[in-house]
Amino acid sequence: MGSMNDLVQAELRKITTTGLWWGLLIPTVLVALGGGLLSGGFGQLMIEFTTSAEAEQLSDVLGVTPDQWKFSLLGIGRTINIVTLFPLVFGAMAVANEIGTRTITTTFLTAQNRAQAMLAKLLVYALWGAIYGIATIAAVALGVVLTSGSSQMPGIGDWAMLALACVLASILMTMFGVGLGALLPNAAGVVVLLIMYFLVIENAVQFGLRLSGTPETVVGFLPNGSVNGLTGSVVVDLFMAKAGVVPEEGIDFLRIIAGAGGAQAWWLSGLIFFAWVAASFGGGWARMTQKDIT
Amino acid sequence: MHDGSGLIAVQNLTKHFGPVAAVQNLSFTVSPGSVTGFLGPNGAGKTTTLRMLLGLVRPTSGTATINGRPFHQLGRPGRVVGAVLEAQGFHPRRTARNHLRVYTAAIGVPDAQADQVLTLVGLGSAADRSVGGFSLGMKQRLAVATALLGDPQVLVLDEPANGLDPEGIAWLRNFLQSFARMGRTVLISSHLLAEVEQTVDQVVIVSRGQTVYYGPLEQLRQQQQRRVLVQPSDIGALAGALQAEGVTAIEQLPDGRLAVSGVDSKHVADCALRAGVSIYGIQEEQVDLEQLFFRLTSGQYAGHVPAPYQQGGWAR
Ligand SMILES: Nc1ncnc2c1ncn2[C@@H]1O[C@H](COP(=O)(O)OP(=O)(O)O)[C@@H](O)[C@H]1O
Numbered sequence: 374m375g376s377m378n379d380l381v382q383a384e385l386r387k388i389t390t391t392g393l394w395w396g397l398l399i400p401t402v403l404v405a406l407g408g409g410l411l412s413g414g415f416g417q418l419m420i421e422f423t424t425s426a427e428a429e430q431l432s433d434v435l436g437v438t439p440d441q442w443k444f445s446l447l448g449i450g451r452t453i454n455i456v457t458l459f460p461l462v463f464g465a466m467a468v469a470n471e472i473g474t475r476t477i478t479t480t481f482l483t484a485q486n487r488a489q490a491m492l493a494k495l496l497v498y499a500l501w502g503a504i505y506g507i508a509t510i511a512a513v514a515l516g517v518v519l520t521s522g523s524s525q526m527p528g529i530g531d532w533a534m535l536a537l538a539c540v541l542a543s544i545l546m547t548m549f550g551v552g553l554g555a556l557l558p559n560a561a562g563v564v565v566l567l568i569m570y571f572l573v574i575e576n577a578v579q580f581g582l583r584l585s586g587t588p589e590t591v592v593g594f595l596p597n598g599s600v601n602g603l604t605g606s607v608v609v610d611l612f613m614a615k616a617g618v619v620p621e622e623g624i625d626f627l628r629i630i631a632g633a634g635g636a637q638a639w640w641l642s643g644l645i646f647f648a649w650v651a652a653s654f655g656g657g658w659a660r661m662t663q664k665d666i667t
Numbered sequence: 668m669h670d671g672s673g674l675i676a677v678q679n680l681t682k683h684f685g686p687v688a689a690v691q692n693l694s695f696t697v698s699p700g701s702v703t704g705f706l707g708p709n710g711a712g713k714t715t716t717l718r719m720l721l722g723l724v725r726p727t728s729g730t731a732t733i734n735g736r737p738f739h740q741l742g743r744p745g746r747v748v749g750a751v752l753e754a755q756g757f758h759p760r761r762t763a764r765n766h767l768r769v770y771t772a773a774i775g776v777p778d779a780q781a782d783q784v785l786t787l788v789g790l791g792s793a794a795d796r797s798v799g800g801f802s803l804g805m806k807q808r809l810a811v812a813t814a815l816l817g818d819p820q821v822l823v824l825d826e827p828a829n830g831l832d833p834e835g836i837a838w839l840r841n842f843l844q845s846f847a848r849m850g851r852t853v854l855i856s857s858h859l860l861a862e863v864e865q866t867v868d869q870v871v872i873v874s875r876g877q878t879v880y881y882g883p884l885e886q887l888r889q890q891q892q893r894r895v896l897v898q899p900s901d902i903g904a905l906a907g908a909l910q911a912e913g914v915t916a917i918e919q920l921p922d923g924r925l926a927v928s929g930v931d932s933k934h935v936a937d938c939a940l941r942a943g944v945s946i947y948g949i950q951e952e953q954v955d956l957e958q959l960f961f962r963l964t965s966g967q968y969a970g971h972v973p974a975p976y977q978q979g980g981w982a983r
Pocket residue numbers: 667684687688689690707708709710711712713714715716
């Protein structure tokens with residue numbers, strides 16, 4: 374399909390001829406780097422604490438080996454969760470910006486049909502989500518390398534798994550944004566709504582559940598809970614694989630620290646968030662293919 | 668695929684926005700080789716009609732086709748029809764050339780086409796400037812350039828003169844006429860007849876979402892009867908002499924002059940000479956299309972429903 378190729382090319386040019394993508398890439402890299410530095414530093418700090426004399430005694434009593442725990446992983450998971458808000462915003466601007474600047478008219482006039490125009494957008498934004506994801510994991514890794522000793526460094530296999538989760542989360546967040554930006558095509562409005570939701574609203578719900586003692590499992594099925602579960606469950610799995618004995622109550626606490634409180638296994642969380650992406654994009658798609666452009 | 672005829676056909680097109688009937692049962696066709704004006708006062712439904720033709724607004728009922736096909740069945744619409752629409756936008760931080768290159772890619776034409784159309788509309792030197800810094804007239808020229816990217820057979824322009832300077836309007840007029848002379852189709856809307864009077868050959872006049880006149884502009888002109896206003900020394904004698912020659916459309920104006928329809932001033936003067944009547948003043952009343960246009964469309968806010976249109980003729 375030649376026309377589909379052409380539309381993909383057009384969408385690529387739309388992105389590369391304005392500054393938004395690198396305007397969001399800069400904070401993406403900075404926050405990821407900062408998160409990496411903190412994660413590595415925090416890991417080192419915990420190691421120094423757990424290898425102090427009193428802590429050694431305590432861990433001997435409990436039969437655990439905290440000096441082998443890679444606390445840095447938890448910070449890495451948290452960092453990725455926060456940083457994927459940038460590709461989310463980037464995705465949300467895809468359609469909302471075109472409606473705002475009214476270039477959507479020309480976009481639809483030059484496409485065979487609206488479905489192809491939307492599909493081209495989705496493909497190109499998925500690619501850009503991957504670019505954000507790769508930049509994120511690279512910056513996080515740099516930060517961790519700079520601040521942690523060899524004992525806190527995740528292994529090669531760990532990094533591969535982290536990179537996979539990070540790129541996947543970044544792509545899915547971008548696509549979720551594309552859908553919602555088409556569903557509520559007001560650039561400022563949709564960005565504020567998404568940030569409020571992912572940073573504040575859902576966390577408040579989760580906090581409320583925790584205070585009232587209700588199981589947080591429901592959170593794992595919500596958009597933020599599931600996408601955080603994708604990365605959070607990966608880091609908890611990686612942590613546990615090398616941690617030896619960890620007390621049962623400790624695991625729940627670890628999940629909360631990693632941002633995977635109440636979340637399902639990483640692949641199931643990924644599937645749940647993918648369902649949210651499908652719903653968001655499906656809604657945006659329906660809206661944009663029906664809407665009168667006046 | 669489309670038939671390549673260059674024909675625009677609008678049939679029984681209707682659009683309701685909630686309770687607002689923007690377009691009601693509108694029908695007309697536009698043929699290649701001529702410039703057709705799509706005229707009507709603000710709110711008459713012109714923009715809505717053009718957007719339905721271009722697949723941007725879904726009709727409540729009726730059809731609009733280009734080359735025998737609805738817009739979405741044109742295959743590569745950018746190579747068949749180019750459009751300049753009101754409220755068609757640009758990204759303020761994209762340069763003119765980059766703006767065009769987005770759409771050369773989408774349409775699937777060589778990038779060199781972008782520079783070609785920029786030169787054609789006189790924006791060659793502004794190619795690398797951000798559109799956000801463009802004047803209204805420059806944006807309008809860029810919109811025309813965008814419409815021409817795919818070398819289309821059909822051009823649709825919605826009030827393109829808005830924001831253009833006199834030089835730009837003159838350029839557009841010449842361009843559209845030569846475009847049509849190549850056997851292509853041009854449909855151009857305006858709320859001012861005078862604005863497009865020198866550009867168009869055919870007109871579709873709409874009022875309150877309905878067609879009130881549809882046909883050649885020349886025919887519209889001719890239907891406005893010319894009148895000769897004459898001040899003779901003896902009104903009765905001149906009127907009698909004219910009547911004797913078979914001229915019956917004579918009317919006495921309040922200021923004492925005679926208004927004679929259907930003949931020219933030379934005819935009236937010769938007749939007066941033969942009758943021995945002196946003429947103190949004589950003048951041909953100009954064909955005032957604008958007045959005619961106003962009369963045709965003034966029903967819009969008067970609350971009466973115009974009768975259905977007849978091709979090439981009056982609605983009533
Ligand atoms: N998106 C819309 N929603 C509601 N009413 C609309 C919309 N677009 C146009 N209208 C109404 O439809 C009528 C025709 O508008 P329009 O087609 O823009 O006329 P014109 O272009 O001739 O000025 C007007 O009454 C206008 O208010």
